[in-house]
Amino acid sequence: MKDAHMLLKAARFAAEKHRDQRRKDSFASPYINHPLQVAETLAVLGGVEDALLLAAALLHDTVEDTGTHPAEIEIEFGAEVLSIVLEVTDDKSLPKAERKRLQVENAPHKSHRAKLLKLADKICNVGDILRSPPADWSIQRRQEYLLWTEQVVAGLRGTHPDLECRYDELLAEGKRALGL
């Protein structure tokens, strides 16, 4: 499949899968905005031209959040894209605190592609916490979220200087804004 075809197909596939989901911000933005932004961050800020990684970015929350079966992704996009998606998919059968702990523990052992994707995901989520946070989150919950991402990103360092630098800028801005 041509790269452009695969990326458009991945965007459409993700849009269909996330069609009933909203982000947690006060406007309840369409969920698809987030994977689109993660893929754009990788391409524009990260200079990533690897179409398999960009497709995985578009699809990165489908298995975790929409009940998409991994086999669907393998059939439509191939085993390499699926393996990146699975590397960034939390096991929802585990309690939330355990999932959060495992993200910190496992980050250093991820593949290069999964580390890039996780960096872009955390950049976008910290940006959301700053500019369009979940409507009902207290300052303390936002603070705890930022500090948790900092622990995850500590395990992703040495992967991409520009992405890490952007994360650091947003984290510093967030810490100032939230009084940390």
Ligand code: NDP
């Ligand atoms: P959640 O995992 O519940 O929510 C954060 C996730 O929601 C993000 O990682 C992102 O994931 C997604 N998301 C959707 N919309 C937005 C948005 N507008 N802005 C940011 N993220 C969005 O959060 P946590 O449980 O981690 O809560 C943060 C901290 O608060 C924790 O450290 C916890 O200790 C504490 N806390 C938790 C409570 C709870 O009930 N869980 C209650 C009180 C405090 P994705 O990329 O997958 O979209």
Ligand code: ZN
């Ligand atoms: Zn995400």
